[in-house]
Amino acid sequence: MSAPLRIAVLASGRGSNFAALLAARERGELSVEFVLVASDKADAPVLQLAQSAGIPTTVLNPREYTDRRAYDFALFDRIGASKPDLLVLAGFMRIIDGEALKPWAGRMINIHPSLLPKYRGLHTHRRALKAGDLEHGASVHYVTAELDGGPVIAQAALTIEAGDDENTLATRLLPLEHQLLPAVVALIATGRLALDDEGIQLDNEPLRKPLRWQKGILAP
Ligand code: GRF
Numbered sequence: 705m706s707a708p709l710r711i712a713v714l715a716s717g718r719g720s721n722f723a724a725l726l727a728a729r730e731r732g733e734l735s736v737e738f739v740l741v742a743s744d745k746a747d748a749p750v751l752q753l754a755q756s757a758g759i760p761t762t763v764l765n766p767r768e769y770t771d772r773r774a775y776d777f778a779l780f781d782r783i784g785a786s787k788p789d790l791l792v793l794a795g796f797m798r799i800i801d802g803e804a805l806k807p808w809a810g811r812m813i814n815i816h817p818s819l820l821p822k823y824r825g826l827h828t829h830r831r832a833l834k835a836g837d838l839e840h841g842a843s844v845h846y847v848t849a850e851l852d853g854g855p856v857i858a859q860a861a862l863t864i865e866a867g868d869d870e871n872t873l874a875t876r877l878l879p880l881e882h883q884l885l886p887a888v889v890a891l892i893a894t895g896r897l898a899l900d901d902e903g904i905q906l907d908n909e910p911l912r913k914p915l916r917w918q919k920g921i922l923a924p
Contacts, residue, residue, distance in 0.1 A: 709893040712740040712788035714779075714796040719750025721794035721815055724882035725889060726757055734886055736893050739786040742779065744798055760786065766798070776804035790892055793847060794885065802849030810899040812847040813892075815885050817877055819859055820845060824852035829873040832864065840864050840873055842881045843914065844888040846899050855904050857897065860884040860917035884917045891922065 713722050722741065728734040741754035741761045751761045762782055769775035783791065784807075793814035805812060818828035820843040832840040841861035848854035860880035864873065891897035897906050904911040915922040 706895075707737075709736045709889075710739045710787060710789045711736050711792055711889070712742060712783045712786055712790075713738065713750075713754075713792045713794050714742050714783075715748060715750040715794045716743060716745050716797040717748055717750060717795050719748065719753045719795065720878060721881055721885050722750050723753055725792070725794070725886050726753070728886035728890070734890050734893060736889065739788050740783060742783055744779075744796070750795070772799070773801045773804060776801040780804055780808065790889070791847075792885070792889065799851055800847070805847060805849065809848065810846060813844055813857065813888065814847050814852070814854075815842060815844050815881055816852050817842050817874070817881065818852075819843060819861060820852060820856050829870040829877070833868065833870065833873065838864055840877065842877055842884055844884055846904070855899060856914040857891075857904060857911070858884060858888050858915035858917060858922055880917065883920070887917065887922050 715722055725734065729736060738759045741750060741759055743751055743763050744766055746763045746765065751763065754761045764775065764779050764782065766775050769778060789811065791808055791812040793812065818832065819839065819841040823831045829840065839861050841859050843856050843859045845856040846854040860883065862876055862880060891906070897904065902910060915924060
């Protein structure tokens with residue numbers, strides 16, 4: 705059996721998606737090793753979660769760097785030292801410099817609370833409501849220099865109900881995020897999913913459209 709996939713998580717806040725990854729590993733659904741949790745915020749609750757689980761943490765304060773690029777190179781240097789195979793952005797609330805992330809192309813994924821390509825960036829729930837969308841959701845995608853613009857691996861969707869507001873939407877979407885992210889990481893950890901020059905490959909076939917999280921599985 706090959707060694708478990710080594711994962712570094714980047715997160716700025718509460719860390720419920722990271723907690724979902726931990727829980728999936730506990731349940732035996734994810735054969736991975738969390739080698740580091742990195743944050744830009746010293747008081748991010750995600751750091752406590754990691755420490756309680758015995759996972760190393762690191763914090764880099766952006767204010768201590770001259771600009772974004774200097775910060776990002778320092779951050780990825782620090783992360784690289786723990787030799788991860790995969791970087792998972794789970795609520796990492798910073799835009800990453802394109803040059804700094806180049807070495808990690810194809811080895812970094814992000815979870816974003818919209819059905820990409822809709823609503824890149826912030827306030828996704830508000831924007832979906834304002835547009836009168838019938839459906840909203842979350843996407844897991846490979847990270848490229850384009851903000852929330854890399855190839856989308858998989859999505860989970862929900863129906864927007866009359867009376868939904870930003871809070872109810874976020875609250876109903878979060879449990880779906882917590883299923884979607886571990887399911888995608890499991891595909892990568894088992895070697896079934898990868899990104900190459902041709903695009904996303906699943907079981908050695910090009911993935912022509914994002915997978916959908918449906919009835920507890922990732923379906924084409
Ligand atoms: C999630 O909604 C995720 O989609 C977005 O940031 C939020 C992070 O939440 N990128 P948490 O810190 O994982 O609880």
